[in-house]
Structure formats: structure tokens, C-alpha cells
Amino acid sequence: MExxxxxxxxxxxxxxxxxxxxxxxAGFAMGLPVFITAAVAASANFLPVPALxxxxxxxxxxxxxxxxxxxxxxxxxxxxxDKYGIAGLFFLTPWTGVxxxxxxxxxxxxxxxxxxxxxxx
Numbered sequence: 507m508e509x510x511x512x513x514x515x516x517x518x519x520x521x522x523x524x525x526x527x528x529x530x531x532a533g534f535a536m537g538l539p540v541f542i543t544a545a546v547a548a549s550a551n552f553l554p555v556p557a558l559x560x561x562x563x564x565x566x567x568x569x570x571x572x573x574x575x576x577x578x579x580x581x582x583x584x585x586x587x588d589k590y591g592i593a594g595l596f597f598l599t600p601w602t603g604v605x606x607x608x609x610x611x612x613x614x615x616x617x618x619x620x621x622x623x624x625x626x627x
Contacts, residue, residue: 511536512546519550522605526551551604555622558608591620 515538518529526547533543565571590597602610611621 508538511538512542515543515546516550519547520553522554522603525603552622554605555608558605558612559618562612 511533514536515529515533518532519525521528529547529551530543533547534540608621
């Protein structure tokens with residue numbers, strides 16, 4: 507039944523609420539090996555990033571929605587990202603989660619390659 511337990515860890519990692527904070531301890535509690543638990547949890551946690559990129563691309567096609575997204579930029583967060591860059595995002599992601607970090611970085615106009623590299627942290 508290890509396949510079912512691995513699937514459970516992956517599904518927990520996909521959740522925008524608990525993500526890795528619960529998925530990895532759940533895998534350990536189910537007796538899964540450390541490497542498998544971490545690999546499945548990190549991989550599944552990264553899956554929403556391309557989907558969020560797609561939704562932002564779709565939203566940018568509509569001028570009103572694009573303007574609304576641009577107005578959501580927070581200058582304090584923008585200054586923080588300018589100061590700390592990708593290293594700041596690397597440390598921000600575990601506390602905010604992959605969903606919030608990806609949306610924040612998209613709103614700040616960060617390069618997608620930098621966003622993608624920092625998310626599975």
C-alpha cells in the first residue's frame with residue numbers, strides 16, 4: 507500500500523493551505539522513506555506554479571484584469587524583493603507557501619525562471 511501513502515503525501519502537498527508543512531510529517535508518520543517523502547512532497551508542491559503562470563497569462567489578455575493585477579503591487583513587498591531578490595524569495599516561500607509566493611512574484615514582475623527555481627525550496 508506504499509503507492510497509496512505516496513499519493514496521499516502528493517495530494518497534501520498540492521493543498522494551498524497546508525502544503526509541505528503537513529505533507530512531509532504525514533509521510534514520516536506513515537512510515538515512508540525520507541527521500542521518497544521529500545521528493546514526492548516537493549514535486550507535488552511545485553505543480554501549481556505552471557498553472558498559476560498560465561492563469562496570469564490569460565488574465566493579461568484582458569486590459570481591465572491586467573490593470574487590476576498591476577494595481578495589486580505592494581510597494582513595500584516590491585522594495586523587499588528588490589533588496590533581497592531571489593534569496594529573499596527562497597526564504598519567503600516556506601512561510602507564505604508556493605501559491606502566495608508565485609502570485610506575489612508575478613505581480614512584482616519577476617522573471618519566471620527565478621520564480622520557478624526558488625519554489626521547491
